[in-house]
Structure formats: structure tokens, C-alpha cells
Amino acid sequence: MTLPVRPETDRRIDELLGVFPHKGSALLPALYLVQEETGQVSEESMEYVAGKLGVSPAFVAGVVSFYTMFHREPVGRHHVQVCRTLPCALRGANDLMAHLKTRLGIRDGETRADGKFSLVSVECLGACDRAPFIQINDREYGPLDAAKMDDLLKRLE
Ligand code: FES
Structure with a gap:
């Protein structure tokens, strides 16, 4: 499977998983890292993050749609x-x-x-x-x- 992020970002998300007692708690910082790299949180990215954290893509989508700081579509520089x-x-x-x-x-x-x-x-x-x-x-x-x-x-x- 092709990653929607660079290996470096994937590695940083793995590091986050070691910081939190529950993998799901790394959701917000993981989404930040994805958005920092790609400028948005796409459907593909949400599925990727869900897989890393062991939560459902629907849960990730719910969080992304709740917080205005996450962009589902590309935004300006x-x-x-x-x-x-x-x-x-x-x-x-x-x-x-x-x-x-x-x-x-x-x-x-x-x-x-x-x-x-x-x-x-x-x-x-x-x-x-x-x-x-x-x-x-x-x-x-x-x-x-x-x-x-x-x-x-x-x-x-
Ligand atoms: S009303 Fe709180 S920052 Fe504008």
C-alpha cells in the first residue's frame, strides 16, 4: 500500500503512538502531522490514520469535521x-x-x-x-x- 505521507511523517506518527497510553489518543497530533505535510486531511489520509491508530475511518472523519483547524480540501498558503x-x-x-x-x-x-x-x-x-x-x-x-x-x-x- 502506498502511504499518503512521506516515510518521515509515518515515522513521526509511530513515535506518537509510543507516547500515549492508548493509540487513539494520538489522533489529533497525528492529523496535525498529516495536514502539516499535505496541506489537508484527505479521505485517503483519514483511512491511513485510522489504520495506524486502530480506530474506524468514520471516527476519524467525525473528529476532522468537528475541528475547524482540519481541512478536508486544500486551502491557501x-x-x-x-x-x-x-x-x-x-x-x-x-x-x-x-x-x-x-x-x-x-x-x-x-x-x-x-x-x-x-x-x-x-x-x-x-x-x-x-x-x-x-x-x-x-x-x-x-x-x-x-x-x-x-x-x-x-x-x-
Ligand atoms: S469571540 Fe472569542 S476570539 Fe472572537
Whole structure:
């Protein structure tokens, strides 16, 4: 069987299995490793991880669909998540989202044609004190306004 990940990633997942008392507990970090390498968690990857951890592919699919940080489809190199929950909404998240849509030329849930940016609104990112708050890949930014957002985009472009 051809692995959907590099042997190095397969080895790192094997290492994870030795860290947790139950193999299934390695699910989230294993999925992170897969996504880190491939940019998404495909059906094939979910079956692979399920096999490694001794859980069902349906269980893995349930976990992947629950957490917004896992992508079943490829996303942009800079994956922009904008919090839309009330504290951020009250501090301008809707305006920030509208600004991002205009600047990036894409709608909520889309990836730019050049693959550089994808944009999605999400529920609370856990940094309400920094509202309005966004996350780009693993990095967090907030509080933001249109001007700060433009500076950030300039650096990423
Ligand atoms: S409400 Fe936006 S980070 Fe919590």
C-alpha cells in the first residue's frame, strides 16, 4: 500500500503512538502531522490514520469535521480565519471580513485562484480579549482594524 505521507511523517506518527497510553489518543497530533505535510486531511489520509491508530475511518472523519483547524480540501498558503462570534462581531469583525473579501477578491469559504490565500469565518478562536481577532495558519493577530490588516497582507503578499 502506498502511504499518503512521506516515510518521515509515518515515522513521526509511530513515535506518537509510543507516547500515549492508548493509540487513539494520538489522533489529533497525528492529523496535525498529516495536514502539516499535505496541506489537508484527505479521505485517503483519514483511512491511513485510522489504520495506524486502530480506530474506524468514520471516527476519524467525525473528529476532522468537528475541528475547524482540519481541512478536508486544500486551502491557501495563507489560510485566514476570521472570528465571527459576538465579542469579535461587536468590535468590528464584520467590517474586517468585508475588508478582507475586497482586498483578497474572494468570498467567505473560498481560496484565491493563485492559491496564496483562503478566507473563512469561524466561531470563537479563544482570544476574545483581542477582538476583532483572526488566525492565519498557526499565527494569531488581534485586535485588528483595516489599516493593520492591510499592513499584514502586504507582508504576506
Ligand atoms: S469571540 Fe472572537 S476570539 Fe472569542
